[in-house]
Structures are given as C-alpha cells and as structure tokens.
Amino acid sequence: MRSYLNRKKRVQTFMYLVLILAAVWTLFPFYWTFVTSLKESAEIGAKPISYWPRLLTVENYVQAWKTGGFSGYFRNSLKVALISTFFTVMLSAMDGYALARFQFKGKTFFLLLLLCTQFFPTAMLIIPLFKIYNGAHLINNHWSLILTYTVFHIPFNAALMRSFISGISPSLEEAAMVDGCGRFQAVIHVLFPLLLPGIAAVAAYSFISCWNEYLYALMFVSSDSKYTIPVGLSMTIGEYSINYGQLCAGSMIALIPIILLFMYVQKYMVSGLGAGAIKG
Amino acid sequence: MRKKSRYIPYLLMMPTLALLCWLLIYPVGNVFFTSFRQEMLNRPKQNAFIGMDNYIRIFSDPVFWEALWNSFRWVVSEVLLQMVFGLGLALILKERFRGCGIFRAILFLPWALSGVLVSLLWAMMYYENVGVLNDLLQKLGIISKAVAWTGNKNTAFWSLVIAELWRGIPFFSIMLLASLQTVPEELYEACRADGGGALARLRYVSFPYIKETLVLTTLLRTIWEFNSVDLILNLTGGGPVHKTTTLAVYLANTARRDGNFGYGSALAVISFMILLVLAASYLKLSGFGKEDSL
Structure with a gap:
C-alpha cells in the first residue's frame, strides 16, 4: 500500500x-x-533586453488606437464578425431544425453535401470567389467577407445545431402545437429558450473564426480604411521600419475579444463539441 | 397540416442551398475551367483558352516541385508532432486534479488565436535584435551569436514548424480529451485489476474508444495544415529563396501578388487532387466508418 x-x-x-x-x-x-x-520605444531595441519594463507606459496603446488605425480595424472586424455570426446562427439553426425534426427526400444527400464542403481547401477558392465578387462589385466591400464567412461556417454549425436540437425532445413543441400554437410560435416559445446554450456555442465559435480570418480578408479588401484586424496587423508587420511597441499593443487589442469569448466556450467545448459535432 | 409540413424542411434549407451553390459549388467548378485558360488580372485582353499549357508548365516548374516537397514535410511534421504532444496532454488533463480547470484554459488558449496573431507573437520571439529567443538561448549558453531565425535558410522552416506547433497542439488535446472522456471508468479499473500497466490501459482500453476521433482529427489537420498559409505568409512570406514555400503559399502568392489566375487555378486543381487522393486512401487504410460512424 x-x-x-x-x-x-x-x-x-x-x-x-x-x-x-x-x-x-x-x-x-x-x-x-x-x-x-508596455515599454517605451527606446527601451524596446535597447541591450541588454529587459524582461520587465523599466518605465511602464500605455503610450503604445494610445498610439495604436489613434494613429495606428486600430480603432478602424477593430470596428471593421467587429462589424464583419457580428453580421456573419448572425447569419450563420440563423441559417444553421434553420438547417439544424429541418435535419433534426423532419424525414424528407434528399436528407442524406444534403448531409453528405455539408460534409463534403469541409474538405474543400480554402486557398483553392480565392481565385473564383474573387472573380464572382469582382463581377458583383463587392470587392473592397465588407459584404464579400460576410458572405464568404457565412457560407464557410454553415456546414459545421448546421451539423452542430442538428445534434443540439436532436437532444431536445420534440414532445414539448408537439404539445404546444396541440394546444393551438403554430409551428413557428412553438419553435420560438418552446424550443428557442432550450436551445440558447447551443446557439451561444455556435455564435462564439463562428465569431472567433470570423474575427481571425486572414486570407480572404487580404484578397478581397484592398483599402486601409476597410481592413480587418488580421490584415491590419499583417500590414504593420510588413512595414520597413516596424513600430514594435505599437504592433504589440495592436495585438493585445486584437486578443481581448478572443480571450473573453474563449473563457466562455472553453469549458463547454470539451464536453459538448468533440463528441457531438464529429458524429453529426 | 401533414401536407403543408412536407415542404417545410426544403423551405428551411433553401437559403443555405442557394448560398452553397453560388459560393462553393460553382467556384469549385470554375477553378477547373479557369485552369485551362490564360487569365491575368492585370492583362484581361490576353485571356484565352490554352488547353493543358498551365499543367505542362507546372510540371517543369522547379518552384512547384520544391513547394510540393515543403508541403509534404510541413504536413507530416506538423500532424505527427501535434498528435503526439496533443495526446500526451489530453491523457494528463483527463485526470481530475487540483487546478485542472486553469491548466485546461491556459493550454487550450492558442487554439482560439488567428494565424496572424500567432505570427506576431512568434515574430517577437524570433526577431534577430528585438526578439527574446536569442537572448534566452545566449543566456543558457546554447548559442553564442544572435541568429536571424526566420531569415536564415537553415532555420526558417523549423522556426515556422515550432510556431505552428504552438498553435496546433491544443486542437488535438481538445478533440482527444473529449473522446477520452467517453471511455467508461470501469474499464480502466478492470484493466488495472488484471494487472495492466499504463501502456496496456492506453493500448487496450483508451485506444479503441479514441481511434475514430484520432483518424478524423489527423485527417482534418492534414487538410488544414496543407492549406494553412497565414503563419507562413506573415513570418517568412515563403522565403528565403522558397525554402518555406508550400503549395498553398505558392498558390496564394501566384493569385494575390502576381494576379496570375490561370496558373493559380491549375495549382489549385493539383492541390485539390493531391488532397483527395490522400484523404481517400487514408480513410480506406484506417478502415474509418466501418461501423456506420458517419
């Protein structure tokens, strides 16, 4: 012993x-x-390197926000991510509901289609998508990003929604419908409140992915005032004389929403997502 | 009522189907079509059908072969290393112990970061003068002179591998931890009672339960790493002298920097074919989905 x-x-x-x-x-x-x-710019390049600032300053944050363009990038990212998330949640909830509550012709085909889309390389589609948006006059417009993100996030999230809705017994909605509710009202008043945790998970997941996306944002948006945060950051890295302090402050700004959301989804992720989502 | 509800699922899925057709299925077809054409963004007047010319050019393009090799070693080293470390962490995090919530939160965090942000955090490590890695290694006596980690021919590739590893391990930990939690605790007890050590428990108890997840996550990661560009584009841009140019990076540079859509599309088609063959043979070899798992 x-x-x-x-x-x-x-x-x-x-x-x-x-x-x-x-x-x-x-x-x-x-x-x-x-x-x-948090360092002054003179200290950043100085030798020996200091592992804690000799003089704490928030000057870099003020600069990044005011003159470095990060307030604009932040606003653009927020707009694109929020609208895409809204559409992703709406559409994937509709798909999930259809797939979980109905038997219909073509269901297997639709599920297979959703699965297949997961395997398309994103880099493969930058050229045709660019041409489509160019033709539709959506280049250098945030809607090209919103549409792309929504389309790319629906398949995974529809599968997720389906497993969430399948986990909720249909008898509650049926009871409401027998009591004279329409299907739509039954969904809104009975199913929706029970589905909220699932919706929150989908929304958080999709917001994080939109907030982080780089390649399409780089390809479809060309003017500085419309850049999202990842593109704005990468342009700053590429400059000839890099303002390191400002760059670091900018990345900290980009991190804030991610950390907040991550703390929320993190606990949920391991228990719900892994097992449920993969098996669809 | 019955009659009406027959149309509901189709109505609900209509918007999604329309979007998928417009922005996913049609573009995939369009890539194949464009790959047989000369198409330059800057010289639209010269656009024309040129048959197999793009493909013929690809096979005699030395950069393509180097990119193919880089893609191969990138994917293999990333997926293998991420899986090994991810599984190790998942096995530890599965136990219930003090502070396990905090450790999970910390260790999973890189998963949520964008490639650009990861590039930036690691650029701040790697920079020759401002970067902290040179200082740390010099203090430890491992190197004597500062190294330009991402600019040096010999170190650029592995510097990228390490940064990507930092971001990629949590994905495996999360997925494998989730699936490890489906293993009934009694089975471990039974194995222990039969005298099975830690390795035996992993091999005979955990493994059958996580096999499916393992196959799927490695496959998803393979596809993902094959296509991943943001970190490479931002840390090295594919250089020095194509040493870190993978197929996906070559494709992105051809499309965006050169505006050569015809050649880029041919590269995309070839990448797609490679992935398709890879995924199909992998799924077949691993016997995935035999028990109606999808």
Whole structure:
C-alpha cells in the first residue's frame, strides 16, 4: 500500500511538472508581447533586453488606437464578425431544425453535401470567389467577407445545431402545437429558450473564426480604411521600419475579444463539441 | 397540416442551398475551367483558352516541385508532432486534479488565436535584435551569436514548424480529451485489476474508444495544415529563396501578388487532387466508418 501511494505521488509530481512546462511554453509568447507593449520605444531595441519594463507606459496603446488605425480595424472586424455570426446562427439553426425534426427526400444527400464542403481547401477558392465578387462589385466591400464567412461556417454549425436540437425532445413543441400554437410560435416559445446554450456555442465559435480570418480578408479588401484586424496587423508587420511597441499593443487589442469569448466556450467545448459535432 | 409540413424542411434549407451553390459549388467548378485558360488580372485582353499549357508548365516548374516537397514535410511534421504532444496532454488533463480547470484554459488558449496573431507573437520571439529567443538561448549558453531565425535558410522552416506547433497542439488535446472522456471508468479499473500497466490501459482500453476521433482529427489537420498559409505568409512570406514555400503559399502568392489566375487555378486543381487522393486512401487504410460512424 505504501509503495502504491509513493508511486501515485511520483506520478502526480511528474504530471504537474509536465503541465507547468507546457503552461510556460504556452504563456511565454503572450507575456513577451504584453511586456513589450508596455515599454517605451527606446527601451524596446535597447541591450541588454529587459524582461520587465523599466518605465511602464500605455503610450503604445494610445498610439495604436489613434494613429495606428486600430480603432478602424477593430470596428471593421467587429462589424464583419457580428453580421456573419448572425447569419450563420440563423441559417444553421434553420438547417439544424429541418435535419433534426423532419424525414424528407434528399436528407442524406444534403448531409453528405455539408460534409463534403469541409474538405474543400480554402486557398483553392480565392481565385473564383474573387472573380464572382469582382463581377458583383463587392470587392473592397465588407459584404464579400460576410458572405464568404457565412457560407464557410454553415456546414459545421448546421451539423452542430442538428445534434443540439436532436437532444431536445420534440414532445414539448408537439404539445404546444396541440394546444393551438403554430409551428413557428412553438419553435420560438418552446424550443428557442432550450436551445440558447447551443446557439451561444455556435455564435462564439463562428465569431472567433470570423474575427481571425486572414486570407480572404487580404484578397478581397484592398483599402486601409476597410481592413480587418488580421490584415491590419499583417500590414504593420510588413512595414520597413516596424513600430514594435505599437504592433504589440495592436495585438493585445486584437486578443481581448478572443480571450473573453474563449473563457466562455472553453469549458463547454470539451464536453459538448468533440463528441457531438464529429458524429453529426 | 401533414401536407403543408412536407415542404417545410426544403423551405428551411433553401437559403443555405442557394448560398452553397453560388459560393462553393460553382467556384469549385470554375477553378477547373479557369485552369485551362490564360487569365491575368492585370492583362484581361490576353485571356484565352490554352488547353493543358498551365499543367505542362507546372510540371517543369522547379518552384512547384520544391513547394510540393515543403508541403509534404510541413504536413507530416506538423500532424505527427501535434498528435503526439496533443495526446500526451489530453491523457494528463483527463485526470481530475487540483487546478485542472486553469491548466485546461491556459493550454487550450492558442487554439482560439488567428494565424496572424500567432505570427506576431512568434515574430517577437524570433526577431534577430528585438526578439527574446536569442537572448534566452545566449543566456543558457546554447548559442553564442544572435541568429536571424526566420531569415536564415537553415532555420526558417523549423522556426515556422515550432510556431505552428504552438498553435496546433491544443486542437488535438481538445478533440482527444473529449473522446477520452467517453471511455467508461470501469474499464480502466478492470484493466488495472488484471494487472495492466499504463501502456496496456492506453493500448487496450483508451485506444479503441479514441481511434475514430484520432483518424478524423489527423485527417482534418492534414487538410488544414496543407492549406494553412497565414503563419507562413506573415513570418517568412515563403522565403528565403522558397525554402518555406508550400503549395498553398505558392498558390496564394501566384493569385494575390502576381494576379496570375490561370496558373493559380491549375495549382489549385493539383492541390485539390493531391488532397483527395490522400484523404481517400487514408480513410480506406484506417478502415474509418466501418461501423456506420458517419
């Protein structure tokens, strides 16, 4: 018994050691960028490198926001991500409802189609999509991004919605409909409140992906005033004389919504998403 | 009532179907069509049907072969390393212990970051003068002179691999942790009672439960890494001298920087074919979906 306990203790110490190492490896890049964002520009390039600012300043944040264009990038990203998320949630909830509550011809085909779309390489579609939007005069317009993001996020989220709705017994809606509710009202008053956690998960997931998307945003939007955050950041990296402090402050700004949302979905992710979504 | 409800599912799915046809199915067809044409964004007057010329050019293009090789080593090293580390972390995080919530939250965080943001965090590590990595390694006595990690021919590729690894491990941890949690605890107990060690428990108890997820996540990741461009474009742009140009990066540069849509489309078709063959043979070899799993 004693040796068993000893062994258990050793295993646990080893586990914690691995976890702490992994945590340091994960957090250090964040730490470094955060520290740099708080330094004065003279200190950033100075040797020896300082691991904590000698003089704390928020000047970089003020500059990034006011003159670095990040207030605009932030607004653009927010607009594109929110509208795309709205459409993704609406449409995938409609698909999910159809797939979970009805038997109909072509259902298998539709499910297969959704699955297939997951396998198309995104880089493959930049050229034809550019041509489509060019023809529709949507280049350098946020709607090209909103449409693209919505289309690319529907398949996965429709499958997710389907498994959420399947998990809710249809008897509640049926009872409401027997009581004289229309189908639409039954859905709004009975199903919707029960589905809220699922909707929140889909919305958070889709918001994060939209907020992060880079290649299409780079391809379809060409003027600085319409850049989203990832494109704005990447243009700053590409400049000849990089203003490191401002760049780091900009990335911290880009991080804030992600961290907030991530804290919400993170717990939920492992229990719900992994098992449910994959099996569709 | 019965009659009316027959149309409901079709009505509900109509908008999605329309969008998918317009912005996914038609473009896929269009790529194939464009790959047989000369199409330059800047010289639309010279656009013309040229048959197989783009494909013939690809096979004698040295950059293409280098990109193919880079894609191969990129995908293999990323997927393998991410899976091994991801599985290791998932096995630890599966246990219930003090602070496991905090550790999960921290270790999963890179999953939610954009490629550009990851590039930036790692650029701040790698920069020759401002970057912190040179300072750390010099203090530890591992290197004596500062290295330009992403600009040097010998280190650029592996610097990218490490940065992408940082972002990619959490995906595997999350997926595998989720599927490890479906393993009934009694089975572990039974295996322990039969004298099975940690390895035996992994091999005979966990593995059958996570096999399906393992196959699917590695496949999804393979596709994902094959197509991933944001990190490479932002850290090295495909350089130095094409040392980090993967097929996807070559395609993105051909389309965006050169505006050469015809040649780019041919590259896209070839990439698509490679992925298709890869995915099909992988699924077949692993016997995925035999028990009606999809």
